[in-house]
Amino acid sequence: MLFNSLGFIFVFLPLCLFAFYAIAHRCGGRAGIQVLIAASLIFYGMSNLSHLLLLLVSIVVNYWLGFRLQRKPNKWLLILGLVGNLLALAYYKYADFAIENFNYLLNVHFDYWGVILPIGISFYTFQQISYLIDSHRQQLRANNFQEYMLFVAFFPQLIAGPIVRFQELSPQFSQPNFGVFCWGNLNRGITLFAIGLCKKVILADSLAQEVTPIFERADAGLMLSQPEAWLGLLSYSLQIYFDFSAYSDMAIGLGLMMGIRLPENFLSPYKAENIIDFWRRWHITLSRFLRDYVYISLGGNRRGEARQRLNLVLVMLIGGLWHGAHWNFVIWGGLHGFYLLVSHYKNKYYGSNDSKSRTTKVFNILLTFLLVSLAWAFFRAHTFTGALTILSGLVSITNADFVYDIFREALLPLAPYFFIIWFLPNSMELMKNLEKYWNGDARAWSSTLVALATASGLSVCCFYIFSGSYSEFIYFQF
Amino acid sequence: MNLSTFNFKLQKCWAIAVVGGSLAIFLSLLCASEWLLATQVVPGDIFYKQLKLYDSHIPVKAVALGDSHMSQGFDAPEGILNLGLAGESFNQINIKLRNYLKTHEKPETVILQISPQMFADYRFTDDRRDYEAFFGGKWSLETEWYIFDPNLRSRLIPYWVRFFKGDGFTPRAMFTKQGALLIRYAMSGKFSEKDLFDVKARVEQHVAPDDFMALDVDDALKDVIQHMKANGISVCLVTFPVSPVYREIASGYPVFSRILTTIEEMAEHNEVPYFNYWSVYDNYEYFRNQDHLNDVGAGDISKRIVSDCIGNS
Numbered sequence: 001m002l003f004n005s006l007g008f009i010f011v012f013l014p015l016c017l018f019a020f021y022a023i024a025h026r027c028g029g030r031a032g033i034q035v036l037i038a039a040s041l042i043f044y045g046m047s048n049l050s051h052l053l054l055l056l057v058s059i060v061v062n063y064w065l066g067f068r069l070q071r072k073p074n075k076w077l078l079i080l081g082l083v084g085n086l087l088a089l090a091y092y093k094y095a096d097f098a099i100e101n102f103n104y105l106l107n108v109h110f111d112y113w114g115v116i117l118p119i120g121i122s123f124y125t126f127q128q129i130s131y132l133i134d135s136h137r138q139q140l141r142a143n144n145f146q147e148y149m150l151f152v153a154f155f156p157q158l159i160a161g162p163i164v165r166f167q168e169l170s171p172q173f174s175q176p177n178f179g180v181f182c183w184g185n186l187n188r189g190i191t192l193f194a195i196g197l198c199k200k201v202i203l204a205d206s207l208a209q210e211v212t213p214i215f216e217r218a219d220a221g222l223m224l225s226q227p228e229a230w231l232g233l234l235s236y237s238l239q240i241y242f243d244f245s246a247y248s249d250m251a252i253g254l255g256l257m258m259g260i261r262l263p264e265n266f267l268s269p270y271k272a273e274n275i276i277d278f279w280r281r282w283h284i285t286l287s288r289f290l291r292d293y294v295y296i297s298l299g300g301n302r303r304g305e306a307r308q309r310l311n312l313v314l315v316m317l318i319g320g321l322w323h324g325a326h327w328n329f330v331i332w333g334g335l336h337g338f339y340l341l342v343s344h345y346k347n348k349y350y351g352s353n354d355s356k357s358r359t360t361k362v363f364n365i366l367l368t369f370l371l372v373s374l375a376w377a378f379f380r381a382h383t384f385t386g387a388l389t390i391l392s393g394l395v396s397i398t399n400a401d402f403v404y405d406i407f408r409e410a411l412l413p414l415a416p417y418f419f420i421i422w423f424l425p426n427s428m429e430l431m432k433n434l435e436k437y438w439n440g441d442a443r444a445w446s447s448t449l450v451a452l453a454t455a456s457g458l459s460v461c462c463f464y465i466f467s468g469s470y471s472e473f474i475y476f477q478f
Numbered sequence: 479m480n481l482s483t484f485n486f487k488l489q490k491c492w493a494i495a496v497v498g499g500s501l502a503i504f505l506s507l508l509c510a511s512e513w514l515l516a517t518q519v520v521p522g523d524i525f526y527k528q529l530k531l532y533d534s535h536i537p538v539k540a541v542a543l544g545d546s547h548m549s550q551g552f553d554a555p556e557g558i559l560n561l562g563l564a565g566e567s568f569n570q571i572n573i574k575l576r577n578y579l580k581t582h583e584k585p586e587t588v589i590l591q592i593s594p595q596m597f598a599d600y601r602f603t604d605d606r607r608d609y610e611a612f613f614g615g616k617w618s619l620e621t622e623w624y625i626f627d628p629n630l631r632s633r634l635i636p637y638w639v640r641f642f643k644g645d646g647f648t649p650r651a652m653f654t655k656q657g658a659l660l661i662r663y664a665m666s667g668k669f670s671e672k673d674l675f676d677v678k679a680r681v682e683q684h685v686a687p688d689d690f691m692a693l694d695v696d697d698a699l700k701d702v703i704q705h706m707k708a709n710g711i712s713v714c715l716v717t718f719p720v721s722p723v724y725r726e727i728a729s730g731y732p733v734f735s736r737i738l739t740t741i742e743e744m745a746e747h748n749e750v751p752y753f754n755y756w757s758v759y760d761n762y763e764y765f766r767n768q769d770h771l772n773d774v775g776a777g778d779i780s781k782r783i784v785s786d787c788i789g790n791s
Contacts, residue, residue, distance in 0.1 A: 183489035190496055222682050225675060398671070440488050451492050455499030462500070463507045466625075467634035 001046050002472060003193075003250045004200055006465055012043065013254070017186075020258055024179025032179030033146050036258065040155040044120070051118035055153065058088065062128040063148045069135035081132040089125045092117055097325030120159040122322060124152050126289055131166045133293055140166055147173045156254035160247050160473060162265040162285040172260055182259060187438050188431065189257030194454050195427050196249030197461040199242045203417065205464075205471055207239035210413075211380070218393070219386035226402055227409035229393025234410060236380045237373040238417045241270060243474045244283070249427045268426040270372075273364040275339040276347075278372060286322075290315050309344070313337035328378040328387060335375040365422070508625060511634050515624035519637055522647045524549075524659060525629070528563060529612060529619065531657050537583045540788060543571045544591025545601075547718035550651070551771040552589075553658045553780040558788075560657035562591065567601050568698045570609050575702060577613040579709060588706055589714045589787050592699070593756075594728075594737040595769065597686035606632065652773070660773040667762035669723060677768045681727045684769075686737060703748045714787035715745050715752040719759045719779060724768040753786045755779060 001008050016039040024032030045052035065081040068074065090098075096112045103110055131148070134140050143166070151169045152158075172178060214232030218224060224232070248265035255262040265284050272278035279287050295315045301308040313334070320333020374391065381387035399405070411418075425433065436442045437450045520526045540558040542548055548562025561574060575588065595601075606628045611617045624630050630637075640647070651661045669677070706713045717738065720728070728734040738754060745752030759765070764775030771779060 183486065183493050186493050187489055187496070190493065194496075217679075217682070220682075222679075438489055438492060447488070447492065448495070451495040452499060455496045456503055458496070458500040459503035459507060462504045463511075464635065466504075466508070466631070468628070468632040 001043055003247070003254070004197060004461075004465055004473075006462060009462060009465075012039075013257075017257060021179065021181045025181065029173070029176070029178040030146070033150050033173055036155075037146065037150050037153060040150070040153040040158060043155040044153065044158060047119055048116070051116075051121075054088075054118055054121075055124065058085070058124070058128065059149055059152050062132060062152075063145055066131050066135040066140070066148070069132060070138070070140055073136050073138060075136075078132060078136040082129060085125050085129055085132075089121060091115065092121055094325045123161050123163060124158060126163050126286075126322075127152055127165075130163070130289060130293055133297075134166060143170055154255075154260070156251040157262055160244075160251075161283075162248055162251065162263050163289050164262060164285065168263060169260065178259065180259070184438055185256050185259050189253045189255070190458075191434060191454050192253030192256060192427060192431055193250050194253075194458045194461070195430065196246040196251075196253060198246075198457045199249065199427075200246035200473070201461040201464045203420070204239050204243035204246060204474075207235045207242065207417065208471060210235040211239050215380055215382075215386060215390070218389040219382045221385050221389060224389060224393040224396075226393060226396050226398060227405045229390050229396070230406050230410035231413070233373055233377055233390055233394065234414055237270075237369070237376050238414065238421065240376065240379075240474055241266070241421065242417075245427065247473045264428055266426065267428065268421070270369050270421045271365060272368050273361060274368055275336065275343045275371065278368055279336075279340070286319065290319050294318055309341055312340050312344070316340065323379070326382075328381060328384060331384075331387075332375050332378040335378065339371055339375075511638075512623055512625050514637060514641060515630055515634075518641060518647045519630065520624055522649045523630075524649065524651075524653065525563060525607075526619070527653050528561060528657055531559070532561065532578070532613065533619070535582060538585055540587040540589060541575070541578060541585045542589040542591070542783075543575055544716075544718075545593075545596060546770060547593055547595070548589075548591040549657075549659045550661055550766070551718045551776050551779055552783060553654065553660060553773070553776040554656035555780070555784060556656065558589075558656060558784070559585075560654075562657075565601070568596065569602075570607075572698055572702055573609040574613045576705065577610070577615075579705075579711075581615060584709060584711060587712050587714060587788060589716060589783065590702065591718060592715050592741050593717050594686060594734045595684040597690045597737055598684045599687060600683070658776065660776055661766045661770075662773050663766045664772055664774065665721065665762040665765045665767065674723070677723050678727050680768055681724060681731070684728075685731050686733050688733060690733065690737060691740065699744060700748060703750055713750045715741065715750055716783055716787065717741065717752075717754045717756050719755045719757070719764070719771065719775070720769040721762060721765045721767075722760050725757055751787065753783070755782065758782075 001012060003009075016035075019039070020032055020035045023035050041052060041056075044055060061084065062081065065077060068077055069081075092115055095115050099110050099112055102108065131140070131151075147170050148166070150173065151164065151166050154164075154169070157164055211232055214224065214228055215236070218229075218232070245266040252262045252264070263285055267281040267284065269278055269282035272281050295311055298311040298314060299307055300311065314337075316333040316337030317330055318333070320329045320331070320336070323329045323332070377387040377390045378384075381390060424430075434450065437447045442450075536559065538557055538559045540554075542552050542554060542558060542560045542562060543566075544552075544562040545566045546562070546564035548560065549564055550562075552560050552562065554560040561578070566574075571590070608617075608628075625634070637647075649659075651659045653659055703713050738756060742752055742754070758779075759775065764771055764778065766772035766775075
């Protein structure tokens, strides 16, 4: 089930909220947890029942391992848990990729297994790995199975994050006011959900209409004009941001409706002045996971500068491969690793010039955006040739007016989107600005206007969805 | 009233306003869209015009089916009905034809368009409309809501944009009594770099996969022909002309000529006449774009088709 489907918005969500609050009100917070678990399993099971079984088995096994690790840290038990989780991920996500490479390298022809990727497996595997490691590190204590189950399966974040740590959710489940209905939370949740829905349905999906045909042609090895290549690449940079941050907004919004706070995942990443800054703002919970559980486990910066650089590149390569079973993702990760290395060297030898002057700041933001966009070519294209077609299209000058052509056919149509990413507040900033309307600090008429704007945004998005102008979230495929 | 009570009331009102307002606006948008479709869009919509023509049960001696090439390229004379429609797949043509035979007086001849463009991948994925419902009599123009037609529904946003821009919905093309859609516009035959690029893109869009026979067109066609024969109806296959520039670019893709040869073989194998007009025109004045005839071209080719197909049946 998709968040951006009418079935979810008009049936599943209201029923889930009603059942959660009604039962929690009558029977207490524990019963509320059970309702949310049931809702989450229904939500997940509706797409594939056998994958639901896999999720349940994974939850039970990891809970048991975590429980043992909390009682007594055991390196081998931890390794068993990690290997088990990674093997499951490898089987479902990378089996055919491995066969493809095996066939290519040894010139053999083994059949593909055709394994269907369980939706959300990359995300819930990482969450459970974090649980095992934290248990081994003795950072977790005495938790119960229901809380653990909800931590993994909580439907707003189950499919595509944010990647949550057990310590972030568990204390919220045990609070005395958990399951107590609060109009303020509902308002905040609905508003953030509406912001996300608008970003997805109106912005990301309209950009997808530009991106899809251009990348399809590039993947087919067909020629692209220079403005087309620019339009395709820049549109995708914007699309993936609006799409993924929309999902995160909606997930956080849904959490808020149920009184559960999920961590922020995006903080205006395209306002970043360098790549290091970019990764502090883009998919924050993944960056945090990679830093805490991969980079630090590899030694982080404790084993000398050379090893630190190597760790950095390794982490980015792993991050790339995590996104999908294709060498393009590895190249994407490698490019970001390279960018990070250059950024670190630059900072070391020339110092950071962030925010020295307005011009430098603008230049840095544009340069970072360009570099990130170039890497997206590998992320979006289904073939290596496709990515190269896009990149070579960017510099294939066919006439003297090429700058004007790029401006007119690629930059101008995208101007409203650039305005949004560079000049408007992000969803979280917007939410802070809106607080006064729910706290009674604003005039009645302006509160009414904001309510009307939210209602209009929601209904227009529902209308878009009704007309079929919507698609799956990009990150569902990971 | 203390602050917390005030906040509670304010927040409650806010939530009710947002949820209630959303539902009210959404329902209003649906009603307004139904009005837009019923009064502005459908009266000029070719599909519904054809459906009306289909439902009118005019007795004819021949029926022509195909995609936009048939729809725009065959100015059917009286006694022949053109049921061609842009973007129609083999599957949809098959459904339409079978239902026509079930519910109408049987024609003597069926003129069936078959062209290389119909083998392109994208033509096998876009079956939005339930043709069984529309052409099998389960859908009624009088009682059904237009917003539930998936094809119209999927274009609601562009329709609204067009409405607010004031562009109108009256089609520029002329829909004839016999179902043809004639367009009065002739190509110049001079191509800028951009034009050539667009033609190339169009040809590339039409390139069929190398294993085009795996698309089951052969079986579908055989099925149609056998069904016609069993009903005592003769079948005539035609391929419509394309412009010289289209032909030139398409000649760079061997799959086009392979498909044309395959069609010829299929026709021979099934013992039905086949007329290939692919390269009969070198004059751009017959074309409205790179691969579609205009009203002049349609007028000319129609005479040939009628003479070849009806004469041969």
